Amino acid sequence: MSPIKGVTGPGEASVEYRLVRDAKARAVRTGRMSAEDVCDAHPELLRAAKHIGRPTKERCPVCDDAVTVEVTYVFGAKLPAGGTCPGTPAELKALLRREEPVQAYTVEVCTACKFHHLLRRYPGEGPSTPARRRTRSGS
Ligand SMILES: [Zn+2]
Numbered sequence: 001m002s003p004i005k006g007v008t009g010p011g012e013a014s015v016e017y018r019l020v021r022d023a024k025a026r027a028v029r030t031g032r033m034s035a036e037d038v039c040d041a042h043p044e045l046l047r048a049a050k051h052i053g054r055p056t057k058e059r060c061p062v063c064d065d066a067v068t069v070e071v072t073y074v075f076g077a078k079l080p081a082g083g084t085c086p087g088t089p090a091e092l093k094a095l096l097r098r099e100e101p102v103q104a105y106t107v108e109v110c111t112a113c114k115f116h117h118l119l120r121r122y123p124g125e126g127p128s129t130p131a132r133r134r135t136r137s138g139s
Pocket of ligand 1: 060061062063064065066110111112113114115
């Protein structure tokens with residue numbers, strides 16, 4: 001089972017996750033949703049957040065007690081069913097360049113109140129071959 005809530009299958013149209021997140025946080029602040037509804041991060045997700053989460057520049061929209069961190073999970077063929085959680089940017093890069101197609105999910109987590117929300121989802125880049133040149137200039 002995946003520790004991430006809200007993960008859906010590939011092919012779903014891209015969603016403005018941030019708007020959903022802000023709406024959720026607002027709903028809690030105004031009492032339309034209870035904090036327990038959104039602050040229930042899976043223990044595994046919390047552990048990952050504490051150990052390998054990358055701090056964002058934003059304070060938690062729910063409790064305002066801590067800066068949130070980002071944790072990225074990668075799902076794909078030949079990876080654990082619950083996804084794998086790269087501990088370093090280099091590891092993440094390697095996962096995104098696997099032969100098999102992968103999907104990465106970045107989740108924002110507050111380790112203070114356990115608020116968590118899916119921030120973005122993106123596909124892997126595929127294996128990099130010497131023939132494939134990067135056309136993107138470093139701007
Ligand atoms: Zn919080």
